[in-house]
Amino acid sequence: MADKETGATASPAPVDETPISPSRPNQGRKNSLEQHLMHRPERHELVEKNILPASNAAPGLQAHQKELEKHMRADSLNEKIAHRPSPEALLKEGVLHEDPRSPEEKYAEAIEEEYAKREGGA
Numbered sequence: 001m002a003d004k005e006t007g008a009t010a011s012p013a014p015v016d017e018t019p020i021s022p023s024r025p026n027q028g029r030k031n032s033l034e035q036h037l038m039h040r041p042e043r044h045e046l047v048e049k050n051i052l053p054a055s056n057a058a059p060g061l062q063a064h065q066k067e068l069e070k071h072m073r074a075d076s077l078n079e080k081i082a083h084r085p086s087p088e089a090l091l092k093e094g095v096l097h098e099d100p101r102s103p104e105e106k107y108a109e110a111i112e113e114e115y116a117k118r119e120g121g122a
Helices: 032-038 043-048 059-082 087-093 103-119
Strands: none
Touching: none
16 A cells, blocks of 8 residues: 555555464364264164154154153053942952041041141141
8 A cells, every 4th residue: 555645655464374274184183073973872772761762753743642642641541540449349358448537537637738738848
């Protein structure tokens, strides 16, 4: 650039032209992604560690599959509950024993336990 008053040209500012990366890149660093991919765990290992779901379904369907499994478990439990013996039958077989307390005493105790749970006492 020329200085208008003196007419002399100023020398340009020095530019650092050293490369950002070394001229001989480290091959280990260059191939680090390949190395990590070669040593990553197999899918079955990730399933065993509960990192990946055991499902082979598409990722978009896995949420629906999980919901379906949940409903199936609920149906199975409801079916088992429907076929369990009544308390009277269990009393007759000697599995349960008669509670000597009156219904009012049982109710009062249940209320106290519920309050204790809510207050964090029990």
